[in-house]
Amino acid sequence: MSSDRELREGAATLGLCLDDRQCERLLAYGELILKWNKVYNLTALRDPASVLTHHLLDSLSVIVPLAREWPGRAALLDVGAGAGLPGVVIAILRNDITATCLDAVAKKAAFVQQVAAELGLPNLRGLHARVESLTGSYELISSRAFASLPDFFAGSKHLLAPGGRWLAMKGKMPSDELSQVAADIEVFHVEQLGVPGLEADRCIVWARKQAA
Numbered sequence: 692m693s694s695d696r697e698l699r700e701g702a703a704t705l706g707l708c709l710d711d712r713q714c715e716r717l718l719a720y721g722e723l724i725l726k727w728n729k730v731y732n733l734t735a736l737r738d739p740a741s742v743l744t745h746h747l748l749d750s751l752s753v754i755v756p757l758a759r760e761w762p763g764r765a766a767l768l769d770v771g772a773g774a775g776l777p778g779v780v781i782a783i784l785r786n787d788i789t790a791t792c793l794d795a796v797a798k799k800a801a802f803v804q805q806v807a808a809e810l811g812l813p814n815l816r817g818l819h820a821r822v823e824s825l826t827g828s829y830e831l832i833s834s835r836a837f838a839s840l841p842d843f844f845a846g847s848k849h850l851l852a853p854g855g856r857w858l859a860m861k862g863k864m865p866s867d868e869l870s871q872v873a874a875d876i877e878v879f880h881v882e883q884l885g886v887p888g889l890e891a892d893r894c895i896v897w898a899r900k901q902a903a
C-alpha cells in the first residue's frame with residue numbers, strides 16, 4: 692500500500708490532519724481492498740497508488756464538507772457502497788457517525804462486514820439489500836458512482852429521516868440530472884472539489900426534502 696506520508700500529505704491538502712490511528716486504518720483498508728479484490732470483485736484498480744488517490748483521497752474529500760454540514764452524531768446510509776466507498780472512510784474519520792454500507796451484491800456487503808471486524812470499527816456495518824426494499828431511517832444518505840440524481844433520490848426518499856440530508860458524490864457538474872430532480876426535493880448546495888492526484892472533476896450535491 693502507498694506510504695503513510697502520501698496519505699497524510701493528500702489529506703492535508705483536503706484540510707484534514709489525520710491522527711496515527713486514522714492513517715493506519717485507512718492504509719489497512721486500502722490493503723484489504725487489494726487483497727480481497729479477486730474474491731469479492733471490488734474495484735477495477737490494481738495498484739496501491741491508484742487505490743490511494745481514486746478511493747481513499749477521493750472519499751476523504753467529503754469529510755470537511757460533511758463536518759460543516761453535519762457536525763454531530765448521525766446514522767448514515769451509503770447506498771450502492773460496493774467496497775465501502777465512501778462509507779468506510781467516513782466511519783474511520785467520524786466515530787460519531789454510524790455508517791451502514793448498503794449493496795445489492797451480498798459479497799460486497801460481506802466484505803464491509805469483514806473490514807469492520809478487522810479494523811475494529813463498531814460504527815460500521817455492511818448490509819445486503821436493494822435500496823428500494825430497505826426500511827429504516829437515516830439522517831444522512833450518501834452515494835458515489837451509484838445512479839443518476841433523480842434515481843438516487845427517488846430510490847432512497849423513504850429512508851431519509853426528517854431534517855436529513857443527501858450527499859451525492861458526482862464527477863463533473865451533473866447539470867442535466869439536476870434539471871430532472873423531482874419538485875419535492877431541494878438541491879440546496881453543489882460544491883466543486885479538488886482531489887490531490889486526481890485530474891478529474893469532482894463535486895458534491897447536497898439535497899433535502901422540500902419543507903411541506
Ligand SMILES: C[S@@+](CC[C@H](N)C(=O)[O-])C[C@H]1O[C@@H](n2cnc3c(N)ncnc32)[C@H](O)[C@@H]1O
Nearest residue numbers: 771772773776794795796820821822835836837
Ligand atoms: C459503480 S458501484 C460504486 C461502488 C462504490 N460506491 C464506489 O464508489 O466505488 C455501484 C454499486 O451499486 C450497487 N447497486 C446497484 N443497484 C443497487 C440497488 N438498487 N440497491 C443497492 N445497491 C445497488 C452495485 O452492486 C454496485 O456495487
